[in-house]
Amino acid sequence: MSEKEILEILGEKVALGERKTVSFNVAKLHTQNTIDVPVIIERSKKPGPTVLITAGIHGDEVNGIEIVRQIIAKGINKPKRGTIICIPVINVFGFIQMDREFPDGRDLNRVFPGSKEGSLASRVAHKLIKEIVPHVDLIMDFHTGGADRFNAAQIRIIKGEVILDELAEVFGAPFVLYSKNLNKSFRNTCYKLGIPMLLFEGGKSFHIDPNVTNTGVNGAKRVLNHLDMLSNKFKVSKPKKKCVFISSSKWIRANRSGMFKPSVKINSRVKKGDPIGNITDPYGSPSFPVKAPNDGYIFNINESPIVYQGDAIFHISTAVEA
Template sequence: MPRASFGIGTVRIRAGSMREVGLPITRLVTGADVSLPVRVVHGRQDGPTVWINAAIHGDEVVGVEVVRRVLARLSPKTFNGTLIAVPIVNVLGFMAGERYLPDRRDLNRSFPGSARGSLAGRIAHLMMTEVVAKCEVGIDMHTGADRRTNLPQIRADLDDPRTRKLAEAFGAPVMYHAKLRDGSLRSAARDRGATVLLYEGGEAWRFDEWAIEAGVLGVRRVLAALGMIDAPEGEPPQESLVCRQSGWVRAPGTGILQLDAALGQRVETGDRLGGLSDSFGKRVRLIRADRPGIVIGRTQAPLVNRGDALVHIGEVPGDTPGMTAGEGDFVINA
């Protein structure tokens, strides 16, 4: 018996086909309509229903390219299950070149939203009812915030067996056991019973190829682990490091930053990470690691003030003392 069609918005997609749908969000003062762009891959064979999304923050473009490349390699004729892809959730922020919505609300603190709420609440509600509610697994893609870059990493509830299995399948250099944040898509979707992975990689407004490629491979590995596609070709990924605690090394003073720490670098307490100088190049302060672990994020800002976050170090339980950068690590000179 043929597989049933899939409904989203006001349309239905027949099995073995792919279709783009625009879910209405709002109308601009010019009279133009704004919609949530969605592409549905409805496979010919039965399988899970999964969503992938990017650009909940309008400046996070890495995930947009990840979604594009993942979709480009899928065929609904050979696909098992259904994939709902939302490359740009914060459409208005993305078009304006802004992280947040026009009213300065953070969309990722507005879930599950409300059909009669603010613009952020209505977008969140639309995402929850038309996408999340139809799915059992989701991958939410992000990058570092303004002038910060992140090592490719999965943030998830690693104490949940199914979530951890899919995080391991993704194969990012680091898996971080991250607490849920009220108002986030991950928290709201988890309350609805979905298994959610949050991918972090790269910098805002940058097409960092290493972060894009890690994201594409990771998403394809998860789809393969769910039986939706064949496993990607090539060498299997190295086992992900597990982090449960982390902290930022902050600027000990104000100055021009020369940062030597690379993403993926292993550090020990007291290791030199860089330094601060004045406008004539005179060294004013050194920056040192305050804990052992792996560099999972760093600032890209050249000028910093006392207390600014500089290097994000993830602690790795049972790590080998004295291990240096490059010994089997994913080291990126961002």
């Protein structure tokens, strides 16, 4: 897509070299108060790609929101060429109520592409897809692990897309997880529209982890630098380790209910049979070890102190790309 001199978005016109914050409005609160979702647009005087940076599709995923906040606060979103559009909190309704879903109980990431006359979540999805996404060439969408499950910093992409493989490696997260696009998700809808997306996962709900945040911010800088969009005032560091591409994985589930303590750290490489945690009851009975079912990397740990039989407690790789 060649960048136009005038970008018309959400009823506003933004010229090359201009900065503007426009409002993404769908509905008022039940109190009739207007709620504004700021869309921050920075355009260079030089034409180039348009990159959309988003977070907060789920209202409880504050680590992703913090990453985009830092990108804006540090001026990383002011491009050397092209346009950068930032939406730090898409699901502002959930963010206000500290809830994952919308007030209508729907998961925004399961209603795309949405409908103009559908539920509240569906209307937000529809407006995003119809009025913002058509203007962009690449999306970086920042997420966080759900509930008490702490995700290692990772990029999720589908397999077989050369441009996504390249950009994921440039981003430089510790892991790249090949995963299918979920039906009615933001990622799947953009894929059908031919717009590449890097989906970042890291940390857990209602928690800001500085290591995950730094990984997300530095990864965004690397991608923008790769596209020749990053301002020359920013330094770009290489990842400390080469990222691991995970082609398959599985959840390790609790074989009993009780008090749970992991004994390995996130990002750890383990061998089959290694003890990685234990489950006990509150009455002083002997603990029951949790062992690795195979060699692999631990890239998600359930940090809840109480688990029930069948709960997912670790995510482990079962095959990685050579």
